[in-house]
Amino acid sequence: MIFGLIKEDMSNILIVDDDSGIRKGIKLALIKDGYIIEEAKTGPEALNIISKKYFNLIISDLRLPGLDGIALLEKIKDNHPSTIVIMITAYGTLETAMEAGKKGAYDFIEKNFTIEELKFKVNKALESQKIQNENIRLREDKKYLQNQLEGKYNFNNMIGDHPSMRRVFNLMEKVIEDGEVTVLIRGESGTGKEIAARTIHYQGYRKNRPFIAVDCASLPANLLESELFGHEKGAFTDAHSQKLGKFEIASEGTIFLDEIGDMSIELQAKLLRTLQEREFYRLGGTKPVKFKARVISATSTNIEKDIIENKFRQDLYYRLNVISIPLPPLREKKEDIPSLVSYFLNILSLEKGKNMTITKNALDILQKHDWPGNVRELKNVIEQVFVLTDKNNIMPEDLPDYIIFPKASSWNYFNSIEEGKNYKTIIKEIEKDLIGQYLKKYDYNISLTAKTMGVSREMLHKKLKEYKEQIKR
Ligand SMILES: Nc1ncnc2c1ncn2[C@@H]1O[C@H](COP(=O)(O)OP(=O)(O)OP(=O)(O)O)[C@@H](O)[C@H]1O
Ligand SMILES: [Mg+2]
Known part of the structure; x- marks a missing residue:
């Protein structure tokens, strides 16, 4: 890529003019500032030089023998769009100068220029080129990051072949295709609710719009409200300036309402109104704000139980749960x-x-x-x-x-009851197992183990004697 050739420290400048006096004048004026300068007498000679080397800036006469300045400009812009061209104009060539402007000349300088004028224009041109290159670099970086992000959230990166996961992927595909439908993702902590929500976003048509996640469990109700809907200046004591809410920032992207089950009942009412009307008011605001984002919510709680206990609004639940994606525990x-x-x-x-x-x-x-x-x-x-x-x-x-070493859980032992073991035997097994774990943890140091267990050394010795066959290092 061309930008890879740009030297940050030194700029290459080509002067194209059939008048050797002008070439010399410009060269002398600029060379002291550390630029690398080359010269060409004609358009074809200039093209030959440009084909071998990258120039940041070309200063060219508008009138040249053979290939004139405008034709040269066109060729430069076609092949080296990031090279800046300044045209030297003579008195009375205003029309041609305007044409050159339309074809991409960055600036003009009249034949009777002063050294200060020349330096000012050259510095300005190179400075603006630097900014432009930086912007292009940032855009490329953003594109790269975006691609990476999309790569991270494609189906290949959600692993699963179990029938329950295949059902999940099927549902996700439908939801991605639809692009609008409201989705509720259910699952215990760590089952992949967020990765599923991001995959839906980055695989769908909204992928170039924001994905905004809001954790409804981590903020107190009043803060969450202003986080979601924003506020006007002066809406409350600390509202020193206007703030946009996440619904507004999500614009036409996706808003991901994580742990929706933890939202206060008052805020649920406001959310319901927002989803119904597709608009809301910033706190302290009087003008409704429209929102077009897709809503994906997620919960690890038992919402149905919350509804029975009046902790979650049933009408909101229906709004959010148009499509439900259940993520199975591992x-x-x-x-x-x-x-x-x-x-x-x-x-x-x-x-x-x-x-x-x-x-x-x-x-x-x-x-x-x-x-x-x-x-x-x-x-x-x-x-x-x-x-x-x-x-x-x-x-x-x-x-x-x-x-x-799985913990001795009563559940494991409960299963062995059916194998005909009596209660006493099972309790002894649990005790033996537990003492074994303690000893291992404290490196078989009897005093330390007894102390941590909260029993006397004698007691521990007695138990060790009892289980002497079974407790081994
Ligand atoms: N099917 C999967 N394939 C690959 N990685 C997965 C899968 N499911 C989850 N993960 C990974 O496991 C981690 C937890 O996933 P995620 O944050 O999406 O879970 P969660 O359900 O949102 O959890 P919590 O409720 O605790 O917020 C992440 O690093 C995620 O990338
Ligand atoms: Mg999560």
Whole structure:
């Protein structure tokens, strides 16, 4: 790309004029300022030089033998649009000068210019080119980031092959195609509600508009209200200036109302009115503001129960829940664990430049865990192991303790009752298991373990004697 050739420190300037006196004058005036200067006598000679080297600025006479200044200008603009051209005009060439302006000449300088005038115009031109290049760079950066973001939120990056996830992807495709319908995403913490909402946004026609997420659980009701709807100057004591709300900022994009179940009942009424009327008032405002954003909300609470307990408005629920996307907890789609793990390992390998795989035994352990924190917990565990272990293949012992040694839960033991064990035996098993975990944690130091357990050393010794066959290092 052309911009890659631009030297930030030194600018290249080409002077095109058949009058050697003018060429010399300009060169002498500018060379002291550190520019690299070349000369050409004719249009064709200039084109030949330009084809081999990039020039930031070309100062050319309007009247040239052979190829005239306008034709040269056209060729420069066609092949090197970012090169700036200043034309030298003689008295009485106003019309031609205007034509040159239309064809992209940046500025003009009359033949009898002063050195100050010349320097001023050249500096101004190069300065504006710098700003223009910077703007183009920023635009390119933004495009790059946007592409990255879209790449991050495509279906390839939401992993799942379990029938429940296939249903989710089906629903998402329909919702993306529709582009308007209001969506409620349901699921426990860490099941992927936000990634699903972003995927819907970035895969749909609204992708070039904002995606605005608002966490309804993290702000007190009055702050959330002004966050959503904005306020006018003076609407309340601290409203020193007007503020736009998230509904307004989302414009024709998507507003993602996260943890909607936690919204206060008063604010629910205002939200309902907003969704019905497709307009709202800023706090303290008298003019209605229209909104065109798509609304996606998400919740991890049991909204139906909240409705029965009058904590959530049923009418709002119907408005929000036109399409419901239920994200299953990870424990109900354990078949997806291997592909999620290899996906996270691949991403980490790319990011951190070291390859890592996982053994079958370690994967088996991961599949036995119940994952109360769902995919987020799994992702965190993989990240943690990736950073902490020096090996290239994850073994069971590399996994965090709480995953290798599941806590003694009464539920696990409850299941064994059906195998005919009596209550006393089960309690003993739990106790043995618990003491084993304590000992392991405190490195088999009896005093420390007893102290932490809140029992005497004698008591712990007695128990150890009782279980001596079973408690081993
Ligand atoms: N199916 C999936 N494939 C790949 N990554 C996933 C998937 N589901 C969730 N994740 C990842 O797990 C993490 C948690 O997901 P996300 O933040 O979307 O969950 P959430 O339901 O919004 O959680 P919370 O309710 O706690 O806010 C994110 O890093 C996300 O990228
Ligand atoms: Mg979330």
